[in-house]
Amino acid sequence: MENLTPEQWREIVNKKMQFPPALIAAIQEGKVDMVPGDGIIRQLDESEDRLWREALNLSIRRGNEGVMDALFHGVKFDFRQIHEALLVAVDTNQPLVVKRLLDRLDQEKGNKMDVRSFSQAIFDHSIDNSQFAPGVTPLTLACQKDLYEIVTMLTQKGHVIPWPHKISCACLECRNGRQYDLLKFSLSRINTYRGIASRAYLSITSEDAMLSAFSLSKELRKLSKKEPEFKPQYLALEELCQEFAVELLGMCRNQSEVTTILNSAGDERPDGPDEQAFEEGIPNLSRLRLAVNYNQKQFVAHPICQQVLSSIWCGNLAGWRGSRTAWKLLVSISIFVTMPFLCLIYWIAPKSKLGKTLKIPVIKFLLHSASYLWFLITLLGESITMELYRDVFASRQQNILHSSFHMVWVVGFFWYECKEVWIEGLRSYFLDWWNCLDMMVLSMYLASFTLRVLIMLKGHFLCLDLSCAEECLYFTQTVRDEWRQEDPQLIAEVLFAVTSMLSFTRLAYILPAQESLGTLQISIGKMIDDMMRFMFILMIIGTAFLCGLNNIYVPYVISPHLGKFNETFRFLFWTMFGVANQDYVDMPEYVVAELVGRILYGIFTLVIVIVLLNMLIAMITNSFQKIEDDADVEWKFARSKLYLSYFREGLTMPVPFNVIPSPKAAFYLIRGIFRRICCCCAYNSEKEYPPLASMSNETGSEESQLTYRQQVIRALVQRYIESARREFEETKRKDVGNRITELSKVMSRLHNEMKVVQQLLATEGYNAKDGSPLEGASILGKYILGAKNNFKDFNKDEIHKPFPVTVHQGQEEEATQGPGGRAGRECHTVYVPGGKLPVEQV
Numbered sequence: 054m055e056n057l058t059p060e061q062w063r064e065i066v067n068k069k070m071q072f073p074p075a076l077i078a079a080i081q082e083g084k085v086d087m088v089p090g091d092g093i094i095r096q097l098d099e100s101e102d103r104l105w106r107e108a109l110n111l112s113i114r115r116g117n118e119g120v121m122d123a124l125f126h127g128v129k130f131d132f133r134q135i136h137e138a139l140l141v142a143v144d145t146n147q148p149l150v151v152k153r154l155l156d157r158l159d160q161e162k163g164n165k166m167d168v169r170s171f172s173q174a175i176f177d178h179s180i181d182n183s184q185f186a187p188g189v190t191p192l193t194l195a196c197q198k199d200l201y202e203i204v205t206m207l208t209q210k211g212h213v214i215p216w217p218h219k220i221s222c223a224c225l226e227c228r229n230g231r232q233y234d235l236l237k238f239s240l241s242r243i244n245t246y247r248g249i250a251s252r253a254y255l256s257i258t259s260e261d262a263m264l265s266a267f268s269l270s271k272e273l274r275k276l277s278k279k280e281p282e283f284k285p286q287y288l289a290l291e292e293l294c295q296e297f298a299v300e301l302l303g304m305c306r307n308q309s310e311v312t313t314i315l316n317s318a319g320d321e322r323p324d325g326p327d328e329q330a331f332e333e334g335i336p337n338l339s340r341l342r343l344a345v346n347y348n349q350k351q352f353v354a355h356p357i358c359q360q361v362l363s364s365i366w367c368g369n370l371a372g373w374r375g376s377r378t379a380w381k382l383l384v385s386i387s388i389f390v391t392m393p394f395l396c397l398i399y400w401i402a403p404k405s406k407l408g409k410t411l412k413i414p415v416i417k418f419l420l421h422s423a424s425y426l427w428f429l430i431t432l433l434g435e436s437i438t439m440e441l442y443r444d445v446f447a448s449r450q451q452n453i454l455h456s457s458f459h460m461v462w463v464v465g466f467f468w469y470e471c472k473e474v475w476i477e478g479l480r481s482y483f484l485d486w487w488n489c490l491d492m493m494v495l496s497m498y499l500a501s502f503t504l505r506v507l508i509m510l511k512g513h514f515l516c517l518d519l520s521c522a523e524e525c526l527y528f529t530q531t532v533r534d535e536w537r538q539e540d541p542q543l544i545a546e547v548l549f550a551v552t553s554m555l556s557f558t559r560l561a562y563i564l565p566a567q568e569s570l571g572t573l574q575i576s577i578g579k580m581i582d583d584m585m586r587f588m589f590i591l592m593i594i595g596t597a598f599l600c601g602l603n604n605i606y607v608p609y610v611i612s613p614h615l616g617k618f619n620e621t622f623r624f625l626f627w628t629m630f631g632v633a634n635q636d637y638v639d640m641p642e643y644v645v646a647e648l649v650g651r652i653l654y655g656i657f658t659l660v661i662v663i664v665l666l667n668m669l670i671a672m673i674t675n676s677f678q679k680i681e682d683d684a685d686v687e688w689k690f691a692r693s694k695l696y697l698s699y700f701r702e703g704l705t706m707p708v709p710f711n712v713i714p715s716p717k718a719a720f721y722l723i724r725g726i727f728r729r730i731c732c733c734c735a736y737n738s739e740k741e742y743p744p745l746a747s748m749s750n751e752t753g754s755e756e757s758q759l760t761y762r763q764q765v766i767r768a769l770v771q772r773y774i775e776s777a778r779r780e781f782e783e784t785k786r787k788d789v790g791n792r793i794t795e796l797s798k799v800m801s802r803l804h805n806e807m808k809v810v811q812q813l814l815a816t817e818g819y820n821a822k823d824g825s826p827l828e829g830a831s832i833l834g835k836y837i838l839g840a841k842n843n844f845k846d847f848n849k850d851e852i853h854k855p856f857p858v859t860v861h862q863g864q865e866e867e868a869t870q871g872p873g874g875r876a877g878r879e880c881h882t883v884y885v886p887g888g889k890l891p892v893e894q895v
Contacts, residue, residue, distance in 0.1 A: 106134050110141045113150055121150070125157065139191040148202050151191070155210050187234075188241025190214070193248030201774055204253045214248045220279045243286055246273065250290040252297050252777070256770045263298050263340070263766065264318065270294035271347045298344075299351045302358070304769040304776070311357055314769075315341045317762045335365055335414075335700050345694055346484070354689035362696045368413035388416070389423040396420075396710040403705075403717045414699040421699075422563055424707035428462040429560070432553050435459060447533050449512070449542075453505050456549075463498045465708030470495065472711075476701055487562055494559065497552040504545035565691040572684045575691055579676040587669050594665065598657040599625060602638075605650050609640060615650075628654075629661050 109130065112120040124130075130138070135157060142150040185194070192212045195203040218227050230238035248254055250269055259265040270291050277287035305311045318339040338361070344352045352358065367373045373381070388395065399408045410416060435456055439446045446456065470491055474482045482488050512528035515521045536543060565571035599621055606615035614624045614637045627633040638654045640647040680687055706715070 105130075106137060109134060109138050113138055113141045113147070114145055116147070118150075121153075136191075137185070140185050140189065140194055143191050143194045143198070143200065143203055144185075146198070146200055146203070148206065151203055151206060155206065158210075186240055186244055187237040188244040190248070192254075193244055196248040196251035196254040197244075199251060199253045199777065201253050201257065201778070204257050208257060214245060214254065216249070217242050217245050220276070239283065243283055246276075246287070246290055250294050252293075252300075252773075255294075255297060256774055260763070261766050262770055263301050263314070264343075266294040266298040266301075267343060267347050267349060270298075270349065274348070295349055295351050298349060299355055301769050301773055302352060302355055304772040305357060310765050310768075311361060312336060313762050313765045315339075315358065315361060318343045338697070338700070341693075342697060345690075345697065346481075350686050350690040353693045354686040358693070359689055362693055365700065366414045366696050368415070369410070370413060370415065373415060385419055385423075388419045389426060392420060392423045392427070392707065393710075396706060399706065400710065400713065400715050403715070412705050414696065417705055418563075418566070418695075418699050420705075420707045424462075424709075425560070425563075428459065428708070429557060431459045431462065432556060436553070449508075449529050449531065453509055457502055457505070460498070460502055461709045463495060463502075465710070465712050466491070467495050467499075468712050469704065469708055472703060476703065487559075490555070490559065494552050494555045497548045497555075501545045501548040501552065504541040504548075508541050508545075563695070565688065565695045568688055571688045571691055572680065575687050576677045576680045579680055580673045583672045583676050584669065587665075587672060591661070591665060594660060595625060598653060598661075601653050602650060602657075605646055605653070606640075609643060609646065625657065628658065629666065631662070 105124075109121065109124050112124060135154060139151065139154050142154055190212070192204065192207045192214055195207060196214070218224060227238075230241070250273065255262045255265050255269075273287045273291040273294065277284045277291065280287070302314065305314065315338050316336045341353065341358055341361075344358075363374060395407075395411060398405070399411050402408050403412075411420065435458065438455065442455075445451050470488070473488070508528060512525065515528060516525040518525075561574050561577075564574040599618070602615065602625070603618055603621040606621070609616065614620050614634075624633055624637060635654075638647070638650045640650070704711075706713075
C-alpha cells in the first residue's frame with residue numbers, strides 16, 4: 054500500500070482536517086510514516102471525530118507508538134477522545150501507553166479539566182457508538198480486569214470511583230441522569246459497583262480491605278432487593294466480595310496474624326464493649342462476630358475460623374474433640390444427673406479447678422442443655438399429673454402450685470434473657486429469631502400464670518364481700534360446663550398448652566452442635582419459610598373458592614356442611630387432604646345450582662390438590678436440595694453462631710440456679726463500683742503483638758508507625774496481590790504451552806500435507822505458462838497463516854525469543870512462492886515462539 058507523503062499529511066492536518074480513507078488500513082499494516090503538523094491544530098468537527106478517534110484507538114491496539122505520537126502531535130484530541138483512548142489502553146493491558154495518556158491528561162489540566170469528569174461520560178452522545186458500556190471509566194475497567202499495576206497508576210494520578218448514590222436519591226445529579234437516559238444511568242451504576250467490588254480496587258484503595266468487603270457485600274445484598282431488575286448482577290458482585298474476604302483470610306501464615314484479624318473490627322479502643330463480652334481468657338472475636346452479623350457464611354466456614362472456634366470451644370479439654378461418641382454421651386449423662394451438685398460447687402468456689410472447668414464453653418453448653426432437659430421433664434410430669442387428677446384440674450378447686458412448678462425455670466429463663474439484652478443490646482438481641490421466640494414463649498408462660506393467680510385472688514376477695522355472692526360462687530364453685538367463653542382459666546389453659554408445644558420446639562436450638570442433625574434443622578427452617586410464602590397464595594385462592602361455593606349454597610338450607618362460612622371453610626380445608634365427603638355438594642332438587650357447585654368444587658380440587666400442593670412439594674424439595682448442596686458451609690455457619698453464644702461472660706450458671714445471687718456477682722458489683730470511683734485503677738488490656746517479619750526491616754519508616762492490625766492487613770493484601778500475579782503468569786505460561794503444543798501439531802500435519810503436495814506435483818505437473826499453482830499447493834500457505842494467526846493477539850514482551858525452524862523444499866515447490874520465484878532448492882524459515890520443536894526435513 055502506498056504511504057502518505059509528508060506534504061500530504063500537512064495538507065490533511067493543517068487545512069481541512071479531512072480523514073484520509075487509506076489511513077485506517079495503513080495504521081493496521083503499520084506502514085504510515087506520520088509527520089506532525091506545524092502549530093496548534095483546531096478541534097475536530099463532529100463528523101470527523103469518530104474516524105480520527107478510531108485511528109487513535111487502532112494505533113493503540115496495534116502497538117504503533119510512532120503512529121500514536123504523530124496523531125497526538127498533529128491532531129488536538131479533546132477530553133472525550135483521550136478518555137476512550139485510555140479505555141482502549143486499559144482494555145489491552147498496556148501500562149506504558151496508559152502512562153503516556155495520563156501525562157497527556159496532565160497537560161490538559163491547565164484547561165481546568167478534572168479526572169472526575171470521567172463519571173459524567175454518560176451525558177456524551179459520542180460514546181453511544183463506543184465498544185465500552187456507559188459509565189465505564191479507565192479506573193473501573195482496570196479494576197474489573199484486576200490490573201493492579203494500572204489501578205495503582207490511575208489512583209496515584211487522582212482517579213477515583215465515586216460511590217453511587219442511594220436508589221432513592223433525589224439530588225440534582227441523579228434526577229438529571231434519570232431524565233437524560235434511564236438505561237445509561239442504571240448501567241453506569243452497575244459498572245461503578247463492578248469497579249468498587251473488584252479485588253484490585255479493594256486491595257489498593259481500602260485501609261482494611263476485609264472490612265470493606267464485608268460492608269460492600271451487605272450493601273450489594275440490600276441493593277439486590279431494592280433493585281430487582283439487576284438482582285443477578287448484584288448477587289454476583291456480592292459473592293465476589295465474600296470470596297475476596299475468604300481469600301484474604303487464607304493468606305494468614307501464623308496464629309498471631311489470625312488472632313489479630315479475627316479480634317479486630319477496626320476499633321482500636323482497648324476499653325470497648327467487645328473487650329468485656331466474653332469470658333476471661335477468651336478473645337473477643339469482633340471481626341468474626343461481624344462476619345456472622347453480615348451473613349458472611351463462606352468466611353465463617355473457613356477452616357481458619359472453624360479451627361479458632363473449635364479450640365476455644367473445647368478449651369483445656371484437649372481430648373474432647375478426638376474422643377468417641379460413646380465417651381461424650383457418658384460425660385453428658387453424668388453432667389445431666391449431677392447438674393445441681395456442679396452448680397452448687399460453682400456457686401461456692403467459681404475460681405476453683407472444677408469451677409474453671411465448668412466455664413469451658415462445651416461444659417457450659419452441656420450444663421445449659423441439661424437444665425433445659427430437666428425443664429421439659431417437669432412439663433411432662435405436670436401433664437401426666439393433670440391427667441391423673443383430671444377432676445381436680447377441671448374444676449375451680451385446683452391447687453396452683455401443683456401445675457406451676459415449671460415457673461421456677463420460667464423465672465430463670467426470664468432473668469437469663471434480661472442479661473442477654475444487657476450484654477448484646479436490644480437491637481442485636483432481636484436480630485436473632487430464636488430470641489424472639491424465647492420472648493414470646495416467656496410472655497405466654499407469664500400470662501398463663503398471671504391469669505391463674507388472678508382467678509384465685511378474685512375468688513378470694515369476692516367471697517369477702519357479701520354483696521358479690523353470685524360472683525363468688527362463679528369463681529369458686531361453678532363447674533366447667535357453666536363457664537363463660539372468655540373465662541380467664543380457659544385462656545390460661547390454652548396459653549399453657551401452646552407454650553408447652555413451643556418449649557419442646559425450642560430444643561432444636563442445640564441441634565447445630567451435631568453435623569447431621571444441624572443440617573436437618575437448617576433444612577426444616579428453610580422449608581417453613583417456603584411454606585409461609587406458599588400460604589399467601591393458598592389463602593388468596595382458597596378465599597376465592599370459599600366465597601363462591603358459600604354464595605351458591607346460602608339460599609338453600611339443605612346441606613349442613615355448606616351455606617355457612619365456618620362450615621364451608623371446614624369442608625374445603627379437609628378436601629385438600631382428601632378426607633371430605635363429596636356428596637355434600639349434591640342438591641338434586643336444584644339442578645343449576647348443583648351443576649355450578651360441582652364445577653367449582655372440581656376446579657378447587659384440581660387447582661389446590663393437584664397444582665398447588667405439588668408445587669409446594671417441589672419448592673420444599675428444591676430448598677432441601679440447596680441446603681444439601683452447600684451443607685458443610687450452612688452447618689458450620691449455624692454451629693459458629695451456637696458457639697459464639699456460649700463464649701459470653703456471666704452466663705455460666707444454668708437455669709434456674711442463675712436467679713440465686715452468688716458471691717461472685719457481689720464481688721464483681723463491688724469491684725465495678727470501686728473502679729468507677731477510683732479512676733486511677735483503670736488499666737490497659739490491649740495485647741501487644743510482635744512485629745511482622747516482613748516489615749521489621751523497615752524500622753523508622755511509615756509502616757513502623759502503624760498498628761499491628763494495619764501491618765497484618767497490609768501484609769495480607771501484599772501477599773494476595775503477589776499470589777494473583779503469580780497465578781496470572783502461570784496461566785499465561787500454560788496458554789503459551791497450549792499454543793506451542795497446538796503449533797507442533799500443525800507442523801506435524803504440515804509435514805504430512807507437504808508429502809501429499811509433492812506427490813500431486815510429481816504426478817500432475819505444474820502449469821508453467823500462467824504460473825498458477827495447483828489446488829493442493831496452497832495448503833502450505835494456509836497452515837503457515839494459521840500458525841501465525843494463533844499468536845497474533847499474544848503480547849510479544851511475554852514470549853520467549855523466537856528461533857528459526859527451517860523447512861527445505863524441492864524445486865517443484867517453487868509454485869508456493871508465486872511468479873518470479875527463484876528456481877532450485879529453497880529454504881523457508883518459520884519462527885516459533887518458545888522452546889524447540891522437532892521438524893523433519895523434506
